[in-house]
Amino acid sequence: MNQAWNRYAFVRFVIFMTLGIIAGAFLPYLITVTTVIFLILSLLYYFLFLKRGLNFNHSQSIVNAIIAFALCFTFGFINTYQQAEKHERNHLSKIDTKEIKAFKVTLISAAKETDKTFGYKSKLTKVKIANRWIDISGKAMLYFQKDSSSKTLEYGDILIVKSPLSELEGPKNPSEFNYKRFLSFQQVFHQQYIPSSHWIRKTANSANIITSYSIKTASILEKKMTGYITNPQSLAIAKALSLGIKDDLDQELKTAYATAGAMHVLAVSGLHVGIIYLIISFALKKWRNRKGKRFLFAAINILILWGYAFITGLSPSVQRAAMMFTFIILAQAMKRQTNIYNTLAASAFALLCINPFLIFSVGFQLSYLAVLGIVFFQPKIYKLMQFKKAIWDKIWAITCVSIAAQLVTAPLGLLYFHQFPTYFFLSNLVVIPASFIILNGTIILLVFSFWELAAKWIGFFLDHFIQLINYLVFSLDYLPHNTIEGVYLSTFESWLIYGIILLLALFIAEKKLAYFQTIVIPLILLVGSITSRQYYNFTEQKITVYDTSKEHALSVKNGYKQYLKIEEDLVQNKNKIRFHIYPSQLKAGLVDFNPEKFNNDNQSKIFKDFKGVKFTVWNNKVVSHWYEPVDKTIRLSKPIEVDLLIVSNNAPKSVDQLLELFNAMKIVVDASNNYYKIQNFKTKFEEEKINYYIVPEKGAFEWKL
Template identity: 30%
Template sequence: MITWAMFPFVRYTPALIVGIAGSLYFGATGPALWPYATALAALATLLIFWSVRQHTPAATDAAGALALLAVAGCGAALTQQATESRRADHLLRWADQVECYQAVVDDYTVARPTTFATTLRVQAVRVAGRWRRASGRVRVVLPRTTDLGAPQYGEVWLVNGHPSPSKPPLNPGEFDYRRYLELRQVYHQQFVHPDQYRVLRLDPPNPLIAVSMRASTRLDEVFRHYIKSKREYAIASALVLGLKDDVDAATKQAYTATGTTHIMAVSGLQVGLLFAAVSWLLRKLLGRARGFRLWSALLGLAVIWSYAFLTGLSASVLRATVMFTIIILGRAFGRQDSIFNTLGVAAFGLLLWNPFLVADVGFQLSFLAVLSIVYGQPRIARQLDVAAYFYARRRPWQPRLVQRAWQAVGGFLNVVWQAVALSLAAQVATFALSLYYFHQFPFSFLLANLVAVPISSWAVYVGIGLLVLKGVALALGAVLPAGAAAWLDWLPRGAAWLFEQLVWLFNESIFWVSRHLAGWVVRDIHVSALQMGLLFGLIATGLAWLSTRRLGWLGGLAALAVVYAGSRVAAARAVAATREFIVYSIPRRSAVGFWQGAAVEFVTPDSLPLTETERTYRLLPGLIQRQARSPRYAVGWRGTTIPVHCVADPDSAQGFRKPGPVVLAQWRGLRIGFVATRISSATQPTAVDVLVLRRNARLRPETVAAVFGPRVWVVFDSSCKIWYAARQDSSFRAQGFRTWDVATQGAFRCRVPATRR
């Protein structure tokens, strides 16, 4: 029987998460929840005191249930209070009335090949000629030019113009970047030209973060100076400092395909490695000293927080550092036996600090992985006693060398088995979440992590050693004669050479696994939120059955498996019945899709095939969502299975302009017209349901009504200029036409009734 009183945060933290998730799901609008949450908390407190005096299980259970409900209510109220859009002076209140605004750079700058991206925190706006205090955040993107440096944290900008609300996904299944920004309290975006803003001054919102960022930049310069290979430098900087701007797309893809992306981010792995090294060193040198447990914990905390400071105090580093801080303190005060409660305390504190972390993928994966490792790794490892097996192979008559060889092999394979158990345990709890977010599962993760984690661990140690040696060399060089600096530099040079070789070996091992085990990755898996929850239920009930061997858990496992299979069948049946014509929103391109259930044919009428990037980010999410297999691609209608024919403009034969035929497509009873140039009213009348205008086709509403009918849908695809679509849209709407601009409104979707043939 579980004594819940010993593990309070195992109950409180899930209750807090439920309250926060409920607020995020239902929205933060509506009346303030703080009065209700406070009243509920006060009532729960009174009931707890009453139950203590009653000494009855019913009273205790009622008080506990009400306390959990109060914690959930406080979580919802906290989330509502932390939602910046509820503030009376938020940027949303001014809409497009803003003439210009003053804001401070309040985030890291992401450097891309052609752009910089960062977040501004608004301080004031000018509306109708008057300056007003304002709040809110704007995600800005600006071109990366030779004469324009990267935005620095703390720069105060004066920006001309007004930011626009973040756009929703433009194509089916696309990543919802607007929601991603909202969960970080960013509701606006703006592309800022170099002549559209100027830097007024440097005034960091948090001086500590500003100093930390500068320290991280200086350390990165050490790696840039000593590591000459561009690829190895990029991974070295990501591995030790968490700076991933210079990691190329091919490297990211290789790490994603092998399930080792987590190694590139400075998080729990690096913080844990650093603390483990410090603990081992202190135990070896001063393990018998008085008060060792307490002062070694304090020294360990100083080391990991110093590392967090030197790596820029990023969100992932802070999350891992806080988690290890709670664990270290729990161990120092003799509470290491309640590790689950300790993790609950860490999660509870982080969510009180920022409730929106509950929707952060890194937060979810980190805590689930640690929980799974703590629970599952010892249980998996116990299934095989590798060391004992090889130890038993020794015989008294065997030479001492043979006996030691048996022992060494057993010890080595035991370490390997422990690493395998750890990797398997981490995947158990994160399996469903990985499918939901990343739509793939690499079965090569076991081999990749088995090779990459030890190498990367040594690389982290050597990389930190390089930074320490460089600091020592600089300190000694400042007090020693000038000629000593060159000799002192040999130490960091040697460490840098070893560091680069380890990073090269680490990279090559990942690329080798990615190349030779490419078929071990199951891709394009779509799992809904409900199905993800069912998968978690399946895993939890399966673990419960393995632990207790009770048939009730096995029955629950079977029931959840049936429900999960039923949800997959229901989703497949729902998709099979759909027939849909889609005009996609892809910048400066024309692309349409003809969907029949999970089968699809894409056509690019402009005779240019889509790039791999366009397919990956614009079309692939929809393919994954519908579990489509083997999509067809046609370029310029060549080789398409869609019945099409061209209708020539009579005036084009007279030599006044280039021929501009109308392309007509007939699909499942839906009549679609494509026009890319001007046509005359003398064109043969052809009634269509949807008319797609491409490449700024100069058509007047009267011509469209005479040729295609007055009730046609007029769609402007992404090859049309913004000014053209805006002008034509108002003209067509004035004549009673239904219009759709895919560049601003997203993909045009037209469902075809099942009665059509």
């Protein structure tokens, strides 16, 4: 085992550097101590290196290894701290962004188009505060009002924007996706919507010239493709698969491919770069192992791979894949006595040195895990069955690739997406060969785009071929139990599953029963974690008033039963329900909740309606939901005593009317009320010393009993 581990130097380096990166991201206040330790370890390692010479015993080897791993850990920590822009002295986070009157900014990404805006990641260089311009550093997401002017914006444009900035907010609802943390790993901490009249272009296209031409090239190729593929869904698939442009993918397509377990085909990444690599390798196979030609083979391969990355706009996923294959090609060309695991680890090590925050990218995690799974498990699964006919052998080989990749990526898929496609092996039999044909077809189309007649026929073939593939993918929707949905998995539980997979892999590789026996430890912890969560969910009783920006939504939960009331406008917005409400439903174990099929009429009627006000008694607590205006002529001898009053839709005409009708122990004002009404409520509540809670300011209200 020791000798085997000696072949995996970079694997060990990456493991310890990754631990250092995680520590550096979440424990930055330890930077001084870590830097001192790094310097001491560096000197100690250098001293031991000089002292040992060429010969050293086993104990010295262990000491040197421990120091080397500690150096990797501390280097990862320090590198993460240094590359975290928020630690810079003049960073945007050091000032009150509400005082900003204007700012100077450079657009550093391609546009992300939505129905109403063009979104750009932007780099700030100056801000205006109190009539004085000061130098600043920091990034922000800017969303420009969609019109003819903003349509002309491009990567590299320098703008003067008259607007303040808003700091990104954390999740407002229980278990909601943390968009703030997601963008923080991209060094983005602020955002702002920019109306048309609030910006002017100072300089056009002044950023990185390579990235600029890459984005322009992708845009030109997109326009060429648009002229020859007429079906909107076929065009969307072709652009996503070949150029990585996913803006035109509608929700129907995304859902169908996700359900089929084929969503990876629509994101240009390792699969697509691998196809390019296979094409080149096949075309130049005679040079691959020849002594005088293999470096030329490597150079051409690397040049074409990075050329493909260039025409896709140098997206991070393609750059990662190109870097991965670059290391593999170089290792093959140099005939190094290494292995694929060490080569993959070396590419990951290089990428993490450049950008340590990649370790928090879902794409980075899935890419490397999928490749590792395929490299290790695919050959072993493939040997389980033998077929004499070539066609069945190819089908079995592709199936083995799908199974191997799913085996190691499934825990992450459940953690992030809460679903598992049961027919992934069928869909991949279609989409993997199809992606090979579509990618080659689009390249041929672009090459022959100057010859209109040929381009039309190629476009016609691609159009109808993609329609056929879409039809097959959509057909999987009609199969029974095509997706296991509503699965909740905590981060700790996903780590336990990966522990089981790792021990299983070690057992297969080393043939030692001890590894298989050790699986019982993470298995018991996994069962214990799931059981304790399920017991908590079964006994939990609470009321939740969600923060959904403009509409009201509340739930009354008693174990695995609940009443959920969502405003009708919100019911129609499935994406909003999935983002704000669905995560808490998953964690609570309410598996019967489906955002696509939710209907208020199917909910148990636990509230009694009286002239626009709902009442219920729950666990000896009186709860009222005031959601419609009531007749102002109604008079009561004394206010109604309630334990909790939820106010929605600006229902009370005034605060005085509310206090005349109700005497509430707690008043919750939800997000469906307008800003000015909320401010009036707050002022009066504070004067009257009333216990209140403002959902738009504090996030979702949870009342546990």
